[in-house]
Amino acid sequence: MTRSTPARRRARRNRRWGSPIVYLAALLLIGLMLGPVLYIILGGFRTNSQITVDPAGLPNPWEFGNYTGVLASDTFWRQVANSTIAAVATTVGVVVLGVMASYVLARYRFRGRGAMYALFAAGLMFPITVAITPLYILVKNLGLVNTLPGVILPQIAFGLPTTVIILVPFLQAIPKEIEEAAAIDRCSRLGFFWRMALPLSVPGLITTGILAFIGSWNSYLLPLFILNNQDTFTLPLGVQAFASEYSVDTAKVLAFTSLSMIPALVFFSVFQRRIVGGLTGALKG
């Protein structure tokens, strides 16, 4: 991911500006990609009459009542809290369980290792959709319907394949010599895991953690099945409930919607290099 040598980096910096058509195309592209996002954010600063008169216009004058109204509501903050709890717990679970299993897959030689890796790799092919109906019944039988653990536990399980696929190459890349040196210094394999492998794989842990966090923050289908009680709603369910409850108050819906995407966007923009690198690294194996 960031393996470019100094020479190559220098070459890239020296490059020409390129043709203006390329920039024009790039600008157009960015406009198309960001247009809907800007529409949501700016729409929240308008009034409903402004939106009705000119659906694609800019705020004139700027109206802050929608945002302050949402920020003052208990519902919004409760849903933020629910989403945060679910996302943090999912992230911790996925990363902790994932790195332990990945360490085994990366640094131990044993029969059935290939099968174990194939098991997780196969999980990558099947998103939660195919399992959602029986999963709901399982969660119901565990008595976890309408609770956050009912969302968190399946999310951890379904987050493991990506995590394992990303972390195994990371842990394999730690040179054998370091492990041998540690062994000479009387460091056990578990000690090596704790003192060397974990610190060395922090970038991978962050990548997988961010992916798990964003995945949980955005997840819709599982909460839709598991959470039926308004008090346990996470933000995606909240956005939908809000949109149908205030279907005539478009501006407020837009304000609610744009506030609920902030955390994922912030996380992404801070860690985008790691996310992109992790994703592409994972696909290259």
Added chain:
Amino acid sequence: MSSNVGGDAAALTEDAPGSRVRDGGGVQAPPPSRPRRRGIGWAQRLEIAALSGPAILMFLSFVIFPVLMAAYYGFYRWKGFGVPTNFVNLDNYKTILQDGPFLEALWHNALIVVLSLVIQGPIAIVLALLLNQGIRGQSIIRVLIFVPFVIAEVIAGTGWSLMLQTNGAVNGVLRSIGLGWLTEDWLANPKLALWTLMMILTWKYIGFAVILFLAGMQNIPEELSEAAAVDGASYWQTQRRITLPLLGPTIRIWAFLSIIGALQLFDLVYIIWGQYVASTAGTSTMATYMVTEGRNAGNYGYGNAVAVVLFLISLLIALLYQRFVLRRDTEGALTEGR
């Protein structure tokens, strides 16, 4: 947090069954007379079980087990309460395969799979080529086109469904730039709705394809295109003869992910069109059919049978794809973990 607790518990309970699983399902532990293979002692076995036990347990109980249970429930007419008793053999499956709405949904899925590949693939390759020219601000552009991919489906869906209303922003923009004759009822017109969906899907997921392709391109050694340039190849010749062939593995993996995603498409359709409009507007998918006819109608046996059908179709396509398309790229990578 809970790692120690989980680890210890697994070490205690998982030890015996864990070692049996590791020796390859059903095969008994190696006879004691045999010399120890590669010096795996019991301590190491314990470590393996303790470290990987929790993840495997979690994965088996919340991923594999539900899928198996779906196969079981699918043979029953069942409302989701208590133990299913009304065994109906293959009736659910017969109903599914003869049900008009399901076949329509299946057809929509097929269209979405093909159109996603045909629309997103070329656009993403062109965009990646464009961005790969080392222009200034490339990293900013890369981040910005990835934004829709990071936004929640609910948010994208809510935003688009508001923008695409007949009096919404899209028609507003068209009118203001003098293209008023192009205004349409984007969501409800059954001739158009699927294309609207494709447009939204392209917007949402193209960033992912571009990022993958860009990463693939930047892995191609620059010496190759330099050598081609020395030999007098034009820009397009270089891209066609060098970049695209070497990008093959990346494209094939992207196509695989795109196919699987398109087969299981649910969130955006359900959020924008809802369970009733989706079928009249012609955007229903197997997954929305499953939720509508299964959970929402309270027919859990039937819903599970639909899940099984969806699973089998996905599995079949995944296996065929692995066998015939991905084979040379992933030789051993998926099974061996290298």
